[in-house]
């Protein structure tokens with residue numbers, strides 16, 4: 001048993017067709033630029049907030065950084081061959097803003113773009129669809145120095161960068177995601193200091209929330225306009241990290257805690273994106289904490305620019321209590337308590353509880369409340385892998401995690417949710433932000449001494465499950481006329 005898994009979790013699983021997932025269900029693997037590329041100072045790339053943050057002593061486990069990471073910048077063709085071997089049809093990756101537009105302003109960097117053009121060549125040659133994210137947390141340091149996401153100008157800079165990236169690559173990429181997990185950028189980056197740029201200023205974080213959403217909206221408009229003008233197909237979305245909030249008891253305090261947690265984690269983003277308005281209860285909660293969303297005329301219209309797909313990154317659901325451990329409904333600052341409660345559940349190496357049915361609940365809830373088609377753009381788990389004597393990685397815990405969550409997606413579809421795809425996080429072991437290289441999320445192992453890649457058992461299981469599911473989905477949809 002995995003030493004970090006307090007409750008037994010791994011089951012022995014053989015690949016099988018997942019009932020209810022059609023032949024055209026989109027299967028993928030996902031990565032992000034700073035976590036895999038390396039080549040941090042090559043071909044004109046300038047530092048991002050992560051290059052800076054990693055150099056602050058104590059911020060990243062082991063003092064590690066993304067200077068080399070998985071050396072994907074130099075090994076990209078090998079990595080694309082692995083994606084082909086897995087048989088997933090889609091590869092989700094991000095563009096490094098400081099590689100494409102060094103410093104975050106001005107013209108594009110031709111050499112930076114060339115890397116992504118070579119990547120697109122490799123993907124096209126292997127019939128793999130690119131699914132690109134414009135921003136996966138690597139804000140050019142110059143823009144942070146000018147105020148970062150709490151400053152309105154960063155939203156305008158992001159829209160310019162999006163337009164410039166689309167002008168260069170829009171003829172070859174249909175699927176565009178503006179932001180990855182704006183909650184993390186704003187809250188972990190500016191309120192809690194757990195991620196770059198490492199600030200701890202709650203009102204600034206709330207300004208960052210609005211400017212991230214505004215940046216998304218302005219970029220979405222520019223992308224829509226450019227694609228229409230040039231006749232390019234466009235499938236436009238944003239990816240949010242979402243979970244579920246379940247009350248510990250049926251007390252009114254626990255219900256209120258769930259309302260607050262769901263408000264700050266989910267509705268604060270989805271209400272303006274889909275309905276063009278911030279949720280009033282969350283605005284009131286923020287005011288209690290001295291924070292305000294700096295909305296100007298027209299901002300909400302921009303933010304509500306229609307999207308085609310909502311990317312859902314799911315890792316866990318949470319149980320909430322509205323009282324402290326000794327029963328008080330108010331914390332030391334006199335604010336209502338919103339406390340996550342630990343359960344006796346299996347956990348990953350991140351110490352995250354494993355809660356697959358919460359994914360079903362989440363997807364069904366999104367369908368009912370917002371009605372936007374979804375794709376699970378990230379789901380996966382870190383476990384402490386070991387290399388066995390046969391050289392293989394028998395990561396049955398990760399395989400079980402993937403199987404349980406893919407089943408959860410199928411259950412959500414069966415309950416009426418329009419979920420169109422599932423991407424495993426991650427293709428490769430990689431730089432897990434403040435946790436450095438210690439936490440391995442890959443279905444492919446990376447030996448950081450040699451940069452050798454090895455498909456883990458979970459990768460082989462994923463490959464075979466996708467193949468069997470596609471075959472069975474194709475059989476299910478075949479009409480008697482086309483059979484045999």
Ligand code: IFM
Pocket residue numbers: 032035181313378425432441
């Ligand atoms: O590695 C991250 C990724 O960059 C964003 N979503 C969560 C993953 C696991 O923590």
